[in-house]
Amino acid sequence: MKNYFVTGATGAIGSALIPILLQDAGTHIRLLLRAKSPEDLASRLEALFSFWQIPVDDTATRTRIEALRGDVTLPRFGLDEVDYQTICANCTHIVHSAGNVRMNLPIEQARHSSVDSARNIIELAHHCPKLLKVEFVSTVGVGGRTNGAVPEEWILTRRGFHNTYEQAKAEAEDTIRAELEHGLALTVHRPSMVVGDTISGRIIHFQVFYHLCEFLSGIRTLGLAPGFGVARLDIVPADYVAKIIAWSSSTHITSGQILHSCSGPDLALPLEPLREQVRKAFAAAGRKLPPVINLPTSVFRALLTGVSVFMPGETRRAIKTLPVFLDYLATEQTFANYRTQALLADVGLGLPAPYSYLDKVLSYYLENTGR
Incomplete structure (x- = not known):
């Protein structure tokens, strides 16, 4: 019998993994x-x-799932001794996909979420005599401000970061790297921006991509838009990432490797045509769209700051996150995935093209938001 211990089951990846x-x-x-x-x-x-x-x-399925009340950032996850020792005695697989995806937390809070949780996962792994494999979910964002393609390997060079989320995730990877040298069977997964599944577009929470789509539609900015230039967006469906993690947990072929679950340089979406597809989907769903007014990025920032004071509170709060996106757009960066794709092709996990599922992702969002 396989006994999994999973964090982050309420997140986009974890919720897709469990089924x-x-x-x-x-x-x-x-x-x-x-x-x-x-x-x-x-x-x-x-x-x-x-x-x-x-x-x-369906009691046969439900009884195979046990929920434990705890916190991945706390020592021993805040569990009582009996629950913790039970996990240690039986656990064969660990999947750590929990994480706070807020990008602008103070660095110490971001570290608490990413680095402390990584340490707690490592400690658990050391106390599980039956453990076969650990799957550690990171992010392609650990590349920070790396120019060109972020490589499918440990990044040891000094670099800047767009935000504290990236920095803390990179420090978490540094924390676990030493464990591989001591023989821990662990795979690092670096997904890009996660969206809904390839079949129906379903996702448990609407996070970064969906907020960006609201901006691309022009609704939140009164039609004002910065120049996108050659900027591209790398997205990946939740069910695809989950399939990779599930397969990886069943094999030692991936031990010690870093897998990039992303569209990569060949399939990342240019933002100009993506905006047109987003606006088309929003309009088809009955959303009233303002005409697009393209502006230089510096002018866009200044104008938006000025007009935001007249906007509703929710929109004003959302606009405060826009500088994070603009910072990304200023970087001509991609994420290498050729080595990962070569490995996955051999087991039938071919990468889906974004335009094969994007309509489903947008439709699901628009059907489930009452705006």
């Missing part, structure tokens, strides 16, 4: 969930069952 793992009837999964109380824990687990479309009467 894949459950396809193996011999798999038992322990989920670490943050909750205020036992009742809140039960409610959060039920919400996950609903998202996974596991009916109440």
Whole structure:
């Protein structure tokens, strides 16, 4: 029997991973969930069952999932001794996909989320005698301000970062790198910007990509838009990343490797045509779109700051995050994925082209947001 310990099950990747793992009837999964109380824990687990479309009467599946109330950033995850020792005694696989995706946290808070949790995962791994594999979810963002293509390897050179999220994730990778030298069977997964699945566009939360689409539509900026130049956006569907992690957890071929789950230099989306597709989808869904007014980036920043004071509170708060996106757009950066794709092609995990699922992703978002 396989016994998985999974963090981040309520996130985009973790929520897509669990149904894949459950396809193996011999798999038992322990989920670490943050909750205020036992009742809140039960409610959060039920919400996950609903998202996974596991009916109440499917006890055979439900009993293979156990939720534990804890926090990945706390020593021993804040669990009591019995629960922690039970995990240690039985765990065969660890998947760490939890993380705070806010990009503008103070650096110490970002480190607490990324680095402290990495240390706690390592400590758990050292106490699991049956452990076969660890899957560690990072981000292509650890490349920071690397020029050109971010390589599919450890990045040891000094570099700047766009934000504290990237920096903390990079420091977390530094933390676990030494463990590989001591023989820990671990794979690092670096996804790019995660979107909904390839089949229906479903995703558990609307995060960075969807906020960016609101900006691309022009709705939040009164039609004002910066010059995009040659900037491109690298996206990847949640179910594809989850399939890679599930497969990787079942083999030692990937031990010690870094896998880039991303569209890569060949398939990353140029922002100009992406904006047109976003606007077309928004218009088809009945959203009223202002005409686009293209401006130099410096003028766009200044004007938007001025007019934002007249906007609703929610829009004003969203606009405060826009400098993060503009900072990315100023970097001509891609993410190498040729080595990863060569490995995955041999096991039937070919990379889906973004335009094969983008309409589904946008449709799901527009159908499930009442704006």
